[in-house]
Structures are given as structure tokens and as C-alpha cells.
Amino acid sequence: MGDSEEELEEDDTEWRSSFLDSAAPAVPAAAPGPSLCKPSAATSAQRVILHFDLDCFYAQVEMIRNPALREVPLAGIQQKYIIVTCNYVARDLGLTKLMSVIDAKEKCPQLVLVKGEDLTHYREMSYKVTELLMSYCPLVERLGFDENFMDVTEMVERRLTQTPDLNNFSFTGHVYNHISANVKASDHPRMALGSHIAAELREAIHNKLGLTGCAGIATNKLLAKLVSGAFKPNQQTTLLPENLCDIIGSLSSLRKVPGIGHQTAKRLQALGLVSIQDLQSFPLKDLVSEFGGPSAQRMKNLVIAVDDSPVTPTGAPQSLSDEDSFKKMASTKDVLQKTQQLLSSLVERMNKDGRQPLTFRLTIRRYSPTNKWFSRESKQCPIPNHIGQKIPSGSRDDAVLQLVPLAMKLFHKMVDSNAPFHLTLINVCFSNLQTRGAAVSGKGSITSFFSHGTSPRKTQTSSSQSQQNGSSQAADSHCMDHQFSMHNMVTQHTSQMTVTTESPSSYEAALHGSRWKQSSVVAVKDTRLQTACRAARSDSDETSNTVTHRLPPNVDPEVFELLPEEIQVELLSPAYVNSSPSTSTSSSAQATVPDVPHIQKAPSPEPSQPFTENIEGAVNELDPPCRATTVNNQRPLATSAFPVREEGRLSFVESSDCKFPVNVDPEVFSELPPDVQRELMSEWKQQKPVLKVPSSRKPGRKTKDRKAAGKGGQANSLFKYFKPT
DNA sequence: CTGGGCATCT
DNA sequence: AGATGCC
Numbered sequence: 227m228g229d230s231e232e233e234l235e236e237d238d239t240e241w242r243s244s245f246l247d248s249a250a251p252a253v254p255a256a257a258p259g260p261s262l263c264k265p266s267a268a269t270s271a272q273r274v275i276l277h278f279d280l281d282c283f284y285a286q287v288e289m290i291r292n293p294a295l296r297e298v299p300l301a302g303i304q305q306k307y308i309i310v311t312c313n314y315v316a317r318d319l320g321l322t323k324l325m326s327v328i329d330a331k332e333k334c335p336q337l338v339l340v341k342g343e344d345l346t347h348y349r350e351m352s353y354k355v356t357e358l359l360m361s362y363c364p365l366v367e368r369l370g371f372d373e374n375f376m377d378v379t380e381m382v383e384r385r386l387t388q389t390p391d392l393n394n395f396s397f398t399g400h401v402y403n404h405i406s407a408n409v410k411a412s413d414h415p416r417m418a419l420g421s422h423i424a425a426e427l428r429e430a431i432h433n434k435l436g437l438t439g440c441a442g443i444a445t446n447k448l449l450a451k452l453v454s455g456a457f458k459p460n461q462q463t464t465l466l467p468e469n470l471c472d473i474i475g476s477l478s479s480l481r482k483v484p485g486i487g488h489q490t491a492k493r494l495q496a497l498g499l500v501s502i503q504d505l506q507s508f509p510l511k512d513l514v515s516e517f518g519g520p521s522a523q524r525m526k527n528l529v530i531a532v533d534d535s536p537v538t539p540t541g542a543p544q545s546l547s548d549e550d551s552f553k554k555m556a557s558t559k560d561v562l563q564k565t566q567q568l569l570s571s572l573v574e575r576m577n578k579d580g581r582q583p584l585t586f587r588l589t590i591r592r593y594s595p596t597n598k599w600f601s602r603e604s605k606q607c608p609i610p611n612h613i614g615q616k617i618p619s620g621s622r623d624d625a626v627l628q629l630v631p632l633a634m635k636l637f638h639k640m641v642d643s644n645a646p647f648h649l650t651l652i653n654v655c656f657s658n659l660q661t662r663g664a665a666v667s668g669k670g671s672i673t674s675f676f677s678h679g680t681s682p683r684k685t686q687t688s689s690s691q692s693q694q695n696g697s698s699q700a701a702d703s704h705c706m707d708h709q710f711s712m713h714n715m716v717t718q719h720t721s722q723m724t725v726t727t728e729s730p731s732s733y734e735a736a737l738h739g740s741r742w743k744q745s746s747v748v749a750v751k752d753t754r755l756q757t758a759c760r761a762a763r764s765d766s767d768e769t770s771n772t773v774t775h776r777l778p779p780n781v782d783p784e785v786f787e788l789l790p791e792e793i794q795v796e797l798l799s800p801a802y803v804n805s806s807p808s809t810s811t812s813s814s815a816q817a818t819v820p821d822v823p824h825i826q827k828a829p830s831p832e833p834s835q836p837f838t839e840n841i842e843g844a845v846n847e848l849d850p851p852c853r854a855t856t857v858n859n860q861r862p863l864a865t866s867a868f869p870v871r872e873e874g875r876l877s878f879v880e881s882s883d884c885k886f887p888v889n890v891d892p893e894v895f896s897e898l899p900p901d902v903q904r905e906l907m908s909e910w911k912q913q914k915p916v917l918k919v920p921s922s923r924k925p926g927r928k929t930k931d932r933k934a935a936g937k938g939g940q941a942n943s944l945f946k947y948f949k950p951t
Numbered sequence: 952c953t954g955g956g957c958a959t960c961t
Numbered sequence: 962a963g964a965t966g967c968c
Contacts, residue, residue: 283968305954326952345955370957370968487966520960540958549955587962604962653955 277450283372303342448533549653583656591651
């Protein structure tokens, strides 16, 4: 989650008066480049911007998934060795965000830990929140998973014209540096209305999704964000323009300014600038020479609380990525395995998205004792269309199979696998996401919001004026005041589901149910393979000859015989023993909570297996029947030499016209270095012990794709990000 | 013993 | 492709 600090230090210094005037949007005429601060803002009416920040978001989601955690003294969300967040009970005992597990347990030994490396549930809930907000007004911009900006200017203006009596009106929630009750709403009618809207939206989020959070109400994003945390859990604060300098002055250092990150703060410090005032009084031209015009001006503006950046509707993500970090990864085999694992879940997510990625990127982080911090390297390449198409079309395992070699090719562009290497992170990413199909206008009421939504939010070189105009249009046509109850129809469907544990894969599972026909055919062959495999294992000397004829039809015997004997043996040998405990932390949590299935009560004896991601999510599922089916899916290791399974992620055997390594693009494959080819072969013959459980699903229905219905309608894939399936 | 995931800009 | 920033 977020930065470790966010509390505002109340530190009223007396610098303010001199900047009150300059806070007006009037831009210094001397600005060299195209200024971000454009005069048009002065002409447009005062904006009302909300910032929502959910309380300890991951912890809340886990508490919803497992209410037992609420009563439990503490809960922390653990990712690797870090507590990324924890509930407020834990915070009261001194825990902070991003604290190491060691420290955390030292402070409170009874700490209950929940693994949070799989973000699926958080992501889903996150989009429900955004969707809910959008149902009131489309101008919602996401910031991470737990924050949203919202431009409610239009909504406020409408209410303003329809609110007869502004005098019987007060602020809701806190007013920064004021006693709320003492502030006359009539002096700041827009802000007051904004505070009411914020309160209603927070209430809606709580009622429909069960989440609490804070809100800030101000005239720009910077201020709204800064003020939202003034009173912390589950409260809201309005910042009046007259107090704008107070809050910016309360920041203890430049680093606290959103937009001034670690590196920038360091460079500023090198210039002798540490406090807000330092930067305010620093000559612009000197700043320009260090950072360039635009950056310099932007920072200067931020520090006087000027922020004209528009609330830009976020829309569907422009990239999907999946990553895992670990202490050490040093073999090509492990890289291959991990890459395949990451790709499996990424392809699944991509498939749900519905769009087709045109670009693939592989990112790694190498270990280096000195530069232990982020130095990531990446390589990307286009995804051949015939591969990319398989993702939205639903041939997900095919897609994975063909993407793995692609990924390995990129890997070898960065890493010489002949020399020793030491990776600590692998990331796979789809980008350049293309909406397929002609399809469909918004038939649903919401979809119309999104019809323009996925359009690229180009770099906003244009002044925010045009953006403002654009948003006004959107607001005019779509902004609905909740008091007109329009939102009910829209938000209904989000309301229930979330409190009861919702199987993350139920939707997918339904799809699988109709999709494994091929695989079940294959399963028969699989049986034969097993026997072949066992035979080979018991007597590995006679491999080639004895076994060749038992190879599945999709493996060209001739090719097989050309392989070195050791490879043949490997291909028929039982699955690798997965010997890398390094990647996951076996839990050290000593949970004291009874009857909480997905809490780790004791370290699992085996290193938690490669599959994190959705699979882990499935295992974690609370739904008993789902769990039950999960248990039996462990197969004997020797199950199969070639990856085939009824309902697993991979089915290598598909159509009989496949030559050699099955669905893999021969061209791509042949380009690979020999050792990689060998690794691939080895990997492919390996049966993953963990199966994705499609939950209980009747495979009977070969429905056209019940997704086709849902999916045909989604030329704009944004929809699914907001639609609980 | 520093997550995992997204965006923007150059 | 990398750097930086946000959560």
C-alpha cells in the first residue's frame, strides 16, 4: 500500500500571508514553457473536488471476507515479509504500514496475519467503489486501489440552483481549522454542498459495499487529498479556501507534497530545500535550470496549493501486470516456471478484461548488494496476432503456451543464462490493450459512460479548459444527483455480493465448465501417459525405444528420437521436485483465531507452492464446497508427463494436427537457444501439482459462452471493471 | 527482512 | 526502456 507517512502534522507556521495572493491562478508571465497554470481556470467557476480514501483498505476487505477478523484484536495484511497494512486495532498498538513482520510481531505477538499477495479481491472491491462513485458522476479518477478523486462541480451547481434555503444549512463533517458548527454554509455554499455530497457518497459506500473511508472536500485535487486525512478513520474534512495556506503549511517537508517523491525530494534537498517555505522562496529560474520548465513550475504551484490538474476519468486500465518477488532466482528453469505461472493468471485476467493485448513486456530486478533498491530492466515485444487473439477468444492455455517462449526470448535478451544470475523479481505485463469487435453501443445505462472511457487519456498538453468543457458535457448528460434516485438502478447490482464471500472464480469457473471438452478427451490419453511415465521412471535406461510409441499422438516420435537421451528421460520423468522454498514465506503467523480457514494457523510444511495469484485465492476461498473440491485436486506427482489435465490451466494437447511441442509456435520455438528449448520441453512435460479448481460446475452446458452475451456487449471493456460478474 | 500494481513522461 | 511517482 501506500507510503509510510501520511498524517498531517499540525504545525502552524506564520508564513502564510505572503502567499495568499499568489495562490490565485494567475500565472507568472515569465514562465518559459507552456504553463500548466492557465488563465482559463480563473474564468471557470470554482471547482469542488472530492478525494476519497478508504480506511486500511486491504484489511477492510479481509474483514469483509472473514468477519471473524473484525472481533479479533488485530489483523495485518502480509506480503512477503512486510505488513502492508493492518486494521486500526493493530495501529493502536503501534503498528504502522509497511512494517516488517519481525517488528510487527515484536510489538504485538498475538498479531494475526493474512496473506495479501494476491490482489484479486482488493482489485475487485476497488473497482466496485469506483463504479459506485461513477454512478453518481462520471468524473472519477482512481489513485491506486483505495483512493478516488471526484469532480462534483456540476452536481454542486445543480444543487445550488435547487436548494432554496441556504441559511438552514450547515457543513457535514469537519471543517479544517474551524469548528464545523461555527462555519456558515452560506459563506461557502459550494463547499458546504460538497461536504454533503461527500457524506452521502461515503454512506453509500458503506451501505452498499460495507467499507468505511475518509473524504476531503476542497477546490483542487492537491488540497482535497491533503485534507482528507486530517481526521482519520472514517471521517471527512472540508477545506475552505481561506485555510488553504494552513494546510499546505502544515506539511513537515517537501516530501509530503503529493507529486514530490523520493528522488525529487533528494534533488531538492541538494539545493538546500527541505521545507515548504524553502521551495516557495526559491527562485523559479534556479528551479527551472535544475528540473526544467514544466516540472519546476508545477512544483512551485504545488507548494502554494495551486493545482489545476483536472480530474481525469480513469477508465479501464491501460496495462495489466502480474509480478512476484523473491529472495533469489538463479536458474532458467525456475524463471521459466515462474514466468509461466505469472502468465497463467495474467492471461486469465486479460481474458476477463476482454481486450486483446498487442504488447508483452517482461521485467526483472537483479540482485545487487549495493543497489538493493529498484533497478528494474525490461524488454517488450509485439504479441503476434495469432497468439494475442487467443486471449480474448478464450483459448487461454494455448495463449500461455505460446507466450512462455516469447517471454523467455525477452528474458535471454536481458540475462545471459550461461553466467550466474540472481533475480529478485519477475513481472509480466500486457499493454497496448485493444478493444476488439465492432460491437455494441452502450445498451446498458452505464456503458454509455464508458463508451468514451477507454479512449486514451492522451498527455494533457491541452489546457484544462478543454478538459473542463469536456467534463462539463459529461456531467451535464450523466451526472445524476443521487437525490433524484437515478443511481439506484445502477448501483443495485453492486450491493449484495460483497459481504458474503464471493467466489472470485465463480464467473470464470462457469466459463471453464463449457470449455474443457477437449481436455476431457485428452484426459483419456493422459491415462496412457501415466503408465508410460511410470514405466519410464522405473526403468529409465530403456526410455527411447520402449516408450516412444507410447507418446501421445501430438508428439512427433521422430522429433522425440532426435532429442538427446537425457532429454527424453527428462520428458518422461516425474515432475520436477519443486525445490524452491525461497519464494514464499511460510507463514510465521500464530493465529489465535479459531475457525478461520484462510488464516494461516501454522506454517504449512511445504513451501507454499509457486502458484500464488488466483489459484491461491481459490484455495483461500471461504466457500466450503469450493474448498472441498479444491482439496482433492492434488495429483500424484507422476500423473502425467505431458501437461494435460481436465480442468487445469494447461492443455497442451489440442488438435491432432499439432506437430511437435504442441501449440507452440514453431517459429518462435526454433528461434530459442537450445538450452531454452530444452527447458521449455522440460517444463511442459511437467505437471503442475496445483490445479485450478473450477468449483462445482456442471460441465454439461456447452453454452455458446454465456460470456458471449455478457461479452458481446462490451466493446468497451471498461464495463467489466465495474460490473460484478 | 521493501508489496504488487498502476500511471506518466522522457 | 527506463525513471519516477502514487497507493
